[in-house]
Amino acid sequence: AHLHSGELVAIKVQRPGMAPLLTLDALLFNMIGGQLKRFAKARKDLLVAVNEIVRHMFDEIDYVLEGKNAERFAILYSQGSGGEGRTSIKVPKVYWTYTRKSILALEWIDGIKLTDAERISKANLNRKKMIDEGLYCSLRQLLEDGFFHADPHPGNLVATEDGSLAYFDFGMMGDIPRHYRVGLIQMLVHYVNRDPLGLANDFHSLGFVPEGTDLHAVATALSVAFGDGRRQSNDFQV
Template sequence: MIGGQLKRFAKARKDLLVAVNEMVRHMFDEIDYILEARNAERFASLYSDCPSNGYLCPYNVLMSTVHGQTCNQNSKDGITNKTKNASGIKVPKIYWDLTRKAVLTMEWLDGIKLTDETALKKACLNQRELIDQGVYCSLRQLLDVGFFHADPHPGNLFATSSGFLAYLDFGMMGDIPRHYRVGLIQVLVHFVNRDSLGLANDFLSLGFIPEGVDIQSVADALQTSFGKGTQRSQDFQ
């Protein structure tokens, strides 16, 4: 309806109409608690088995997705024997007999903010492992499965005392088609390898830049943005 009203204005852009209609659609999705409950159970079924240790660093996840390669994690993070490893992903259980379209009833979870280092240490939890767990789960959502949590702000993520990374609020979710997931993987690979021309072509195939643009000029601009960073970023090691 809002998008339709905008069409009355000659200068309204098509992408603006799409954005407004998408925003309104998600707004109504977020107040449908039956849909949110189903999203929560689907998310749990897909990601509760996310590995809780091993190759959780971002570069290892990317390389395992593309090439099936992994590298060993070592103990340089200073994790002691008394520190609990990340236990996986936790989603509150839905109580369907008490849930309606306007009422969502789920399991209560006590948690610790991921930014509360003191509380995490008191619970013998390793902050780095919890963050790696979140990165791994996010990459799996975006690059592997395609069903993703679209609102993962700090209020919707916390650690449990047993070491799980808990997700809340499943009102805003999304699905990424396979060809886009493959395209995003290529973007990451070309970015890590500082392949500016490959990256420019990825942007074109994904629709980030319009047809007819001089790809070489885009590649040159990307190469300039890389600066002197010709080697793999430490963030991906």
């Protein structure tokens, strides 16, 4: 659409009746989760996971919240980026005058899908710089600031003609507490240093392994997964 000022905007309009439909879905999720916990001997935290999914479902249909998420993301990762040798991160501006809980008005940003190799080549974009910027932004989200885009698929992340990366759709976001960010950093350090016991302790502190687990047994399994250290990458399951 165009505003009266002539600015081109993207208008996101919610389908009517979404809240009652999601409420029904939430009830069904809880019923199924409860039955699985009771009869299938599922993990005890299954209902916690179900409740987390339901919470995000309702967050996604609140477009005022999505607009606030977009502005917070822009402040953290867009402002001040784009220095020498680095592409920038773009986030569409929110037009609050035209935004409501079920209507979202955003700045229009033209972009190229990251899966469209032909158009990226024709635009002479520096792929390595874009990959570096995307990786840098992702690491900042997960390890530095903790506020992360939880749905960065190719439809929500595009390349602009000037080589920037533009993020869209801020309905599904997450916050990583500082304790977990520090734990993730420690886990990466222990993985790079091939420290199996340190890594096992990290798994425990992050809640990846339950209380009472023999961490020395976990460390032994990790040592086997590391192999002789000559492989460039490792896949392992504890």
